[in-house]
Amino acid sequence: MTLISRIKILTILLVAFIVLLPTSHSFFIPDANAGEKVKKVKPPKAKRRPNLSYRPNVSRMPPKYTGRVGVLGLRDKRAMLFYGGEDIYFSEPVLNTLSSSLYLEIKASRAFEQVKRIPGKVSNSLTRKDIKSLAAQHHVDYIFIADLTTFNLLREKMNKSKRGLDFKINVRFGVFGQLIDTKTGAVLWAETIEREDGQLNTDKRVSAEDYGPSAINAIRNGFDDMKNSLRYLGLEVKK
Secondary structure (H helix, E strand, C coil): CHHHHHHHHHHHHHHHHHHHHHHHHHCCCCCCCCCCCCCCCCCCHHHHHHCCCCCCCCCCCCCCCEEEEEEEEEEEECCCECCCCCCCCCCCCCCHHHHHHHHHHHHHHEEEEEECCCCCCCCCCCEEEEEEEHHHHHHCEEEEEEEHHHHHHEEEEEEEEECCCEEEEEEEEEEEEEEEEEECCHHHHCCCCEEEEEECCCCCCHHHHHHHHHHHHHHHHHHHHHEEEEEHHHHCCCC
16 A cells, blocks of 8 residues: 555544534534633623622621720732723722721621721731731721632633623632730631622623622622621620
């Protein structure tokens, strides 16, 4: 058998293999299953961007801790920003708005007799000496530290339907919080809280109306979980 004949036979076998290959593994037929990558969601114009501010749910229970707690601003510990490496999907800076929400939520929890917001950028590595210094400077008995671990938009493509393409839009929110007794340095409470909220979208275009309410719901529910955990699981200090 000549070399040319061998090449022809190998070519025929290769073509037959590709044609008979199952659709889900074919080199030429795209996969349209759930989870397929979709086009990037573009940020809306500035005047149409949703605001993350909301009114917290206020507790009617008596304080659990006597004294004053100082609430530090959120530290951004996320692996990625809200979507596509950007946070510009809202009318105000995300970290500033969520830090304000954290302070208001701690006040609304009524777990402490007094609540004070401690301004300024928070170091990623606070020592016991730093905490005592902050406590003395702001006259607080406790320090509340929280890290923003998750605040992301996830858009998942669903299967085709009669109404067109469906997209599942989820917003995930997560924080890791710690309550520290400034006198002893003891951690009275520490927990990771995670929540998500989403909906189906039947259009190819995703607007601020699709993810804005979901973002607020995820944040509010996450902070409600945090407040309940702090009240029922936090260690008490004997005076």
